[in-house]
Amino acid sequence: MKIHDWLQRVWYGSARGGWLLVPLSWIFASVAGLRRFFYRTGVLPVTRVHRPVVVVGNITVGGTGKTPLTLWLAERLQKEGLRAGIASRGYGGSASGGPVVVQTDDDPAVVGDEALMMACREVAPVAVCRRRADAATQLTAVGADVILCDDGLQHYRLARDLEIAVVDGVRRFGNGRLLPAGPLREPVSRLAQADWVVCNGGAPETGQIGMRLAGDTLYRLADGKVATLDDFRGRSCHAVAAVGNPEPFFSLLRDAGIRVVPHPLSDHAVPSLRELGLSPDETVLMTEKDAVKCRDGAGFDAWFLRVDARLDPTADRMVSAIKRLCSNGGRRRGGY
Template identity: 45%
Template sequence: MSKNASKTPGYWFGEQAVPLPARALSRLYGALVALRLRLYRKGWLRSQRLPAPVVVVGNVSVGGTGKTPLTIALVQRLRQAGFKPGVASRGYGRRDPKQARWVDAATAPADGGDEPVLIARQTGLRVRVDRDRNAAARELIAAGCDVIVCDDGLQHYRLQRDIEIEVIDGQRRYGNGRLLPAGPLREPPERGRDCDFRVVNGGEAGFGEWPMRLHSEGALPLRGGRPRPLSSFAGQRVHAIAGIGNPQRFFDMLRGYGIGVVPHAFGDHHVYAEADFSFGSELPVLMTEKDAVKCAAFADDWFYSVPVSAQLPEAFWVALLDRLSVLARPAAAD
């Protein structure tokens, strides 16, 4: 594993005892979370409703749960239904987070953030990054979008939302069930039960939850060329790169194709340099799409991106579109 990998405390998802200082800070954090939510519900902290439906894709726990693949699938499905969706994001990891900007396929990840750039490249839709998600949403509406999808932002209560989708890691779930820093939770687990839809990425979906699978069929050379099926790497050793919230999910997916994985886990949103790939052995390098958008400048012929697509039951999309149809009509119906 890479020395640059982010270190998750063992007690978050294991059976280790939680240190007393972490437990004390967790109680303080929980009190502040509860107070903030109460202030919004009482109207003492103001939130804003916009003239277009707002759909938030987020999570209660920290780390990657599959929000971005679901966001991509969601906006593509909305467009197929005749809507004009736009994506609002904070754009985590940008070099100038104070600068709001439009993101498109040509935007450098350092300027737009890796996830917004990936969404723009995959969908071709309007993507706006801004620390103020309210301002980002207003710009999207002014540009003609009739549905706003927020990639992350479940805890951004300043922006009122019409539909909330919680994404859960089906393997790690809520870990030890404790709030930060004693556990991985931003809010108590019951907050997720308030969401309109609960999507479980991998593992087993429970009652009232929708199963999601991330599916990949091939690897795309970063320097161009014909894609290769992942099965063509079976029986080979490869360097696997993952700078996401849960790198193990990516490594396990590759192993499922019979690939010999040499894992290299980096911190979420890691900014790559060429030196990060000095592995000492010349093997194919397979990486997530989120990582690949930041590595094109120094990629060689052995670098591959492994795109994934979010697959959910058709009943999920029917239920979501039914809920949305009550809030707004798609542009094609006008």
């Protein structure tokens, strides 16, 4: 965590030494730019599937709310009579070879924690594969009307019909530098080429759709008992978060009047409450993504908080655009 913490301070704070990474950022920018150019010009092959593809991604490293937005879209499209399928790389999982349609009892060490979490919501079939194009093809075979590609903005091998970029409205783009000197996967100018930009938290800029993450219901890992945040008001609780940006989770708990003892872990880490030095009589609150992979949580007073995306009414236009894609059979983007 020490290098991770130092990088976070370089990217979003005022830690010294970040200038040493700038030459590496120049190399990263050159390689990323060439890669995108090769896909755009056909030097590298692009795979097209027989369903409209909607990519949900971001231009920064870490959590910006892509997965909650993907689930929101899947549920909203379901209400519109469309069956979405979610294609994921299955990051953190060991699955290799062909695509795998995730089942709710799959091992997160194989299919990945985020993919399993989405599958457990049961709003859309989820397929994982290192080649997202293969996952998308598998989803068409199981009856998906539209493919939602979670965290696929830079996965140019898969042709897309519509791009949605998610921005952290609080941290924005940090120091504005590309990896590894900054948090950017691509320059900020890349956002102008996305069809829609969703701002998670903070104040959305002109043309952006506002989004926030909200949750009040918790579930106990041992038996599924349901509680609300108000049930923990005034209590001291350990908070575990192995996500890209754990601070919003901790802040949500503090805003609910909970005295938080934070345990931030690296993204996709497998939390062990015993290894954290916690005892079974202490109350532990964690994210939904952590709950699907916490193997010893059932032996503790451990709960996970379900968090959902809440979007501004202007998101209706984005949903309508996806519906038009499905009725028209897909509109291929002219470039990236």
